[in-house]
Amino acid sequence: MNSIQKKIWLLAMVVLLIMATIWMSLTYYNQKMQDQYNNALERYLVLNELRNTSEDMVTALNNYLLVPTDENSNTIDRSKKQVQTMQEEVASFKNTENELALTSYINLIDSLIEVTDRALVFHSEEGIENARKALNEATYISNYISEMTLSLIDTELKTYDRFYRGIITQSEELNQLGVWVLLLFTFLLLLYTYWFSSRITRPLEKLTRAASELSKGRFDLKIEIDSKDEMSFLAKMFEHMRNNINNLIIEIQQKAQLEKELQESKLLLKESQLRSLQSQINPHFLFNTLNTVSKKAYLEGSEETSDLLVSIAGLLRYNLKHLDKTMTLYDEVNVLAQYMNIQKARFTDRLTFHTEIDESCLDIEIPGLTLQPVVENAVMYAVEPNEDGGQIWFRVKDKGNRVTVEVEDNGPGMQQQKIKQIMDEDQQHDTKEGHASGIGLSNVVKRLRLFNGREDVIKIEGNIGSGTKVTIDIFKEKGVVRDDQAANR
Known part of the structure; x- marks a missing residue:
């Protein structure tokens, strides 16, 4: 061929x-x-x-x-x-x-x-x-x-006069011969080019007309080309594609019908879920109730109790509304302050909270409810079990292309196996460090990696007896997760 x-x-x-x-x-x-x-x-x-x-x-x-x-x-x-x-x-x-x-x-x-x-x-x-x-x-x-x-x-x-004249004559004849040879060569080349191009353009014209008909939705026209080169193979593949598209359209129509039936089933399910929610306690009702109790405590002169209830209500509102949203570091620091007010009321002098915050970094975005679980983990493992209490350091620093958040405690520390379990996403389904917020360190690690588009966003340092330090990097320019990392997820 x-x-x-x-x-x-x-x-x-x-x-x-x-x-x-x-x-x-x-x-x-x-x-x-x-x-x-x-x-x-x-x-x-x-x-x-x-x-x-x-x-x-x-x-x-x-x-x-x-x-x-x-x-x-x-x-x-x-x-x-x-x-x-x-x-x-x-x-x-x-x-x-x-x-x-x-x-x-x-x-x-x-x-x-x-x-x-x-x-x-x-x-x-x-x-x-x-x-x-x-x-x-x-x-x-x-x-x-x-x-x-x-x-x-x-x-x-x-x-040699005759020789020179002969050279001139031969040169003129050679020029004439060159012109005739050039004309003959040009004619033959044009003739062969026309034949060669027509052998390619005619099948291409047929394929173009077939593609035009396909674009109009006519998938019942058979494509045939009688050439004996790659164009014939291309036409066969085009015909095969036409058949596949026709079969795919039929399949899509069938799936559309199934999708319609599935949507109807989902609507019925949502309706049943709404009815089920009506029997549950409305979180907003609880939030409004806490505000009412706070005002009443304030009117009765219990200002500390009122402030504590305000912090609980603010914390509840933030947790209800911003769990799945992106917030600024400023908002996260504010809700963390409300959380620490609650914990100080609980532990009094047993809890010491140190802050070192670069105010220029607070405009950067971060996943909602990221800092509270990290500090909450420090409270639970560094302050609560210790009779003498403990200290927690919270720092926000500008590191050029990223903002670094550090949460450090002087507690008993964390085992390397536990750290590896938290950092390894393949083992996160086994972790059970969920807290009152419903968000554990493993989920914080996962959400930060997804948010930044890279793996190196959090670091946990800790040995038995030397405290624990969690470092979070919030990159100013988000990266892209590598294919192998995405596959691991």
């Missing part, structure tokens, strides 16, 4: 093959012309260098005759070797058109070398006069070589 990926690879292979063919052809012709051009240029450079070297050799000979030093003698030898080397290269330039001229040119070079050697011999054996005559002859031959070099270069230019 031909897939879309195979078609794309085929298109890429065709494009690469055509591009490689064009590149290789252009490279071949370009290299061929470059070689011909380099060959012609090399002939001119060798001839010109040979002329310059022959002149340098005559100059070195003259210097040697004037000042016969070893350095000048070595210069003559180097120049002579260079001339001989270039003479061999010039000999390879012969062709039918310049054979006679090059033969004469090579003979002149031999004559120049011979006269130079003769001048050196005359200088060492027969005297300076003969050496001067040989120098003049070498100078004459060198000048003639220079003139003949120019003549040869001119002949080479005339010879």
Whole structure:
């Protein structure tokens, strides 16, 4: 089965093959012309260098005759070797058109070398006069070589004039060939692109029309595509999805009917619950009664009893209304003060309550009824069992990104196993430290973790005989519970 990926690879292979063919052809012709051009240029450079070297050799000979030093003698030898080397290269330039001229040119070079050697011999054996005559002859031959070099270069230019014109003609033909190849390649590419795109767009159009019909709620239209690539598989999956949606709609309708019946049952249950509540004591009635008793006690002169009843009524109202709500730390501190008034009336001098509160932190939000269970736990285990009573320290501190609340007592402390049981949510169903508020430390831990969206919100420190310290962190920016933590819950 031909897939879309195979078609794309085929298109890429065709494009690469055509591009490689064009590149290789252009490279071949370009290299061929470059070689011909380099060959012609090399002939001119060798001839010109040979002329310059022959002149340098005559100059070195003259210097040697004037000042016969070893350095000048070595210069003559180097120049002579260079001339001989270039003479061999010039000999390879012969062709039918310049054979006679090059033969004469090579003979002149031999004559120049011979006269130079003769001048050196005359200088060492027969005297300076003969050496001067040989120098003049070498100078004459060198000048003639220079003139003949120019003549040869001119002949080479005339010879290669046809070559340069041929290069220009080939370049024009190559440009025309490139244009035609480009046009042919563009036409073939457009043709193949149209065929390739139509093989994809036609099935997509069918899928689009099918999706449009599905959006209108028509789930009875079958989707069929006859392509042999991924579009066929996509159409099958689309058809499978249509069937699933149709079945899901039927299932939802059935569930809706069941939900309706369930709602009717819930309404009947709520009605029975309301009737049951009518037989119970109304908490608000109890709250109003406490207020009435408080006013009566105040009128009779029992101001302490009146204040105690006011604190009990305020505590009752807070517990009834704010258990499932988010409150400010200010409200929690106020209700904690009412609770401690009640406990001080109970324990008198046996209970000492120290506070250290940063007023700038009291605007932060906290779950309702969080502080009272923690302090209540300290009262029950650090003050009540001790005949001499106990002390409780309550602190609110600003720690930058969080507000820290500390509740510390000087009681008998708490076992590590108990601390682990409170902090471990998997074991919290076994704890039984519920108090008068109905909220235990385990529930406080759970509510704080849910409220802050993280685990590290509370810390309990305590060992037997050293008291207990509970530290609560209220983060100013709430975190997000990790997936693994949520799964554990």
